Amino acid sequence: MAEVFRSLRLYVLLQRASARGALQYRLNTVIGILSGAIWQGTGFAFIWVVMHTFPSLAGWGLAEIAFLYGLRLTAHALAMIPLMSVNDIQWVVRNGEFDRFLLRPLNPLVQLMGNRMGIAQFGDLLVGVTLLAVAGQNAQISWNAWLIAFCFVAIIGGALIEAAFFLALCSLALRMIDTFALRVFVDDVFSKFGSYPMKIFGGVTEWLLTFVLPVAFVAYIPASVVLGKLDTPLALAAPLLGVVLVALAYLVWRRQLDHYQSVGH
Amino acid sequence: MIRVEGLTKVFRRPRTFSGPFGALRTLVTRQHVEKTAVDDVSFEIHEGEVIGYLGPNGAGKSTTIKILTGILTPTSGTVEVNGLVPWRDRSVNARNVGVVFGQRSQLWWDLPLIESLRLVGALYDVPAPRFERSLKKLRDLLGLDEFLDTPVRQLSLGQRMRGDLAAAVLYEPPLLYLDEPTVGLDVVAKEAVREFIVETNGAGRTTVILTTHDLADVEALCKRIILIDHGKVLFDGAIDALVNEPRRLVVTLESEPEEVRGVPRDAEGRYVFEIHDDLPGMIASIAAEHTIRDLSVEEPDLESVIKGIYTR
Numbered sequence: 418m419a420e421v422f423r424s425l426r427l428y429v430l431l432q433r434a435s436a437r438g439a440l441q442y443r444l445n446t447v448i449g450i451l452s453g454a455i456w457q458g459t460g461f462a463f464i465w466v467v468m469h470t471f472p473s474l475a476g477w478g479l480a481e482i483a484f485l486y487g488l489r490l491t492a493h494a495l496a497m498i499p500l501m502s503v504n505d506i507q508w509v510v511r512n513g514e515f516d517r518f519l520l521r522p523l524n525p526l527v528q529l530m531g532n533r534m535g536i537a538q539f540g541d542l543l544v545g546v547t548l549l550a551v552a553g554q555n556a557q558i559s560w561n562a563w564l565i566a567f568c569f570v571a572i573i574g575g576a577l578i579e580a581a582f583f584l585a586l587c588s589l590a591l592r593m594i595d596t597f598a599l600r601v602f603v604d605d606v607f608s609k610f611g612s613y614p615m616k617i618f619g620g621v622t623e624w625l626l627t628f629v630l631p632v633a634f635v636a637y638i639p640a641s642v643v644l645g646k647l648d649t650p651l652a653l654a655a656p657l658l659g660v661v662l663v664a665l666a667y668l669v670w671r672r673q674l675d676h677y678q679s680v681g682h
Numbered sequence: 683m684i685r686v687e688g689l690t691k692v693f694r695r696p697r698t699f700s701g702p703f704g705a706l707r708t709l710v711t712r713q714h715v716e717k718t719a720v721d722d723v724s725f726e727i728h729e730g731e732v733i734g735y736l737g738p739n740g741a742g743k744s745t746t747i748k749i750l751t752g753i754l755t756p757t758s759g760t761v762e763v764n765g766l767v768p769w770r771d772r773s774v775n776a777r778n779v780g781v782v783f784g785q786r787s788q789l790w791w792d793l794p795l796i797e798s799l800r801l802v803g804a805l806y807d808v809p810a811p812r813f814e815r816s817l818k819k820l821r822d823l824l825g826l827d828e829f830l831d832t833p834v835r836q837l838s839l840g841q842r843m844r845g846d847l848a849a850a851v852l853y854e855p856p857l858l859y860l861d862e863p864t865v866g867l868d869v870v871a872k873e874a875v876r877e878f879i880v881e882t883n884g885a886g887r888t889t890v891i892l893t894t895h896d897l898a899d900v901e902a903l904c905k906r907i908i909l910i911d912h913g914k915v916l917f918d919g920a921i922d923a924l925v926n927e928p929r930r931l932v933v934t935l936e937s938e939p940e941e942v943r944g945v946p947r948d949a950e951g952r953y954v955f956e957i958h959d960d961l962p963g964m965i966a967s968i969a970a971e972h973t974i975r976d977l978s979v980e981e982p983d984l985e986s987v988i989k990g991i992y993t994r
Contacts, residue, residue, distance in 0.1 A: 427805060430801065434790060437793065437797075438792030438793050441833075516753050517786075519751075520752070520753065520779075520788070521806075522776040522806060524773075677754075678693065679748055679754055
């Protein structure tokens with residue numbers, strides 16, 4: 418337990434250092450946040466345009482879809498802000514930088530995570546939280562303390578699900594297997610399918626997105642609970658799935674780490 | 683302090699094909715190429731020694747260092763560093779060793795040197811008073827003051843190396859691995875690095891393992907060397923024992939006979955005699971029988987001895 422707190426403290430220290438390093442390139446930072454916000458903003462603008470023509474998608478109104486979209490985006494941002502530098506893993510492995518993480522008395526994953534801060538993802542967070550706040554008031558939700566608490570837990574659970582798939586795929590780079598394209602694809606599936614009511618895809622797709630790549634658990638199922646569209650006790654377990662998947666992903670990471678070969682001889 | 687026995691590391695990768703559809707065949711092949719980088723290496727290193735770990739490029743030096751530091755897991759063999767198995771007790775082992783890779787900095791590229799050092803201090807849980815004491819000593823020893831506040835990316839190679847050395851010993855590890863710490867440095871900077879190593883090794887407190895291609899480093903610092911090539915140990919012992927050959931007299935003659943006093947003419951038309959005692963007498967007796975065109979005396983040196991071993 419003491420080691421967990423130590424790791425957390427050192428992670429914050431490393432992350433602050435990398436932020437100081439990154440903030441030297443001020444224009445980069447501003448462009449990064451703006452492009453993140455604009456990218457996600459256009460995604461939602463598209464829904465807005467569609468909803469202008471069809472006022473309801475599978476029984477969901479604009480405010481409800483906005484709430485779903487905001488939930489997904491906030492979870493996505495929270496998953497990627499700490500993990501963004503894990504995305505660099507194949508370069509870090511290729512140029513031998515990963516060696517130095519193994520030479521220091523701190524979990525190499527924590528060091529890799531602390532290597533660079535995700536900046537564009539703060540743009541995602543900005544748009545996500547804004548959508549949640551606005552949609553939370555405009556959709557027909559009878560808020561109470563319990564529901565607010567569930568929202569927080571659901572966001573964290575969703576973030577953990579995304580983080581788990583991301584981490585497991587990234588860890589393959591430790592054996593020089595390049596999964597960058599696959600990661601972009603999975604990220605795309607999460608964002609393109611995760612931000613709409615599953616029902617509109619129907620049948621096989623809905624089943625695949627629930628039980629194979631559990632996109633539905635990130636935002637669709639929790640949002641359905643909050644919006645009163647789904648009332649099964651099992652749905653409340655959705656956030657738990659994130660914890661289980663992250664634990665599995667970490668096991669995969671550990672396993673790949675044993676196969677690390679470094680570069681050069 | 684370090685015990686290595688039967689250490690072997692085999693790298694395995696898919697075979698690459700060339701020619702038509704080469705890329706595709708490389709992608710689907712199940713054939714693998716194996717390369718034995720370290721082959722049944724054994725040695726022991728005692729506390730306080732400065733060891734020169736030498737070998738040509740690709741000999742297996744860096745692979746050995748990477749196994750000893752816990753970066754790589756060996757294919758077979760046992761390693762014990764301070765009673766620990768480095769790749770299994772990675773995190774504990776890390777606290778006992780300092781590592782400098784001359785080819786690659788371990789500092790934070792965008793941060794001033796002092797911040798990198800503070801981060802290293804935090805990662806190794808160095809308490810503040812000990813950190814300040816250590817830093818002060820290193821500032822004097824390595825002359826860090828002039829570039830302590832400069833971002834690492836703007837440092838010269840010599841300054842960067844001094845920064846890397848400081849980061850490696852800041853937490854006072856009993857064991858120091860230096861992988862080509864003088865590569866690419868000018869004469870003055872090399873001298874500074876050597877002085878630092880001597881100072882750190884001090885009264886035999888810090889054990890140093892040094893790999894380098896600059897034999898002047900080795901002559902200045904190491905009493906003992908381990909020579910490896912193609913992953914095998916070729917020599918392990920005192921430098922004195924290695925360079926213990928007699929001086930040689932090299933002569934060229936006008937007449938160029940097949941042999942002179944039992945020494946055959948070599949490919950360059952020279953005759954090489956080992957000098958055992960009476961050099962003037964030797965020269966006189968050769969001069970009495972032949973007309974000498976040129977004559978020189980060669981001292982044995984580490985470089986030619988090692989070159990001799992590599993090409994053997």
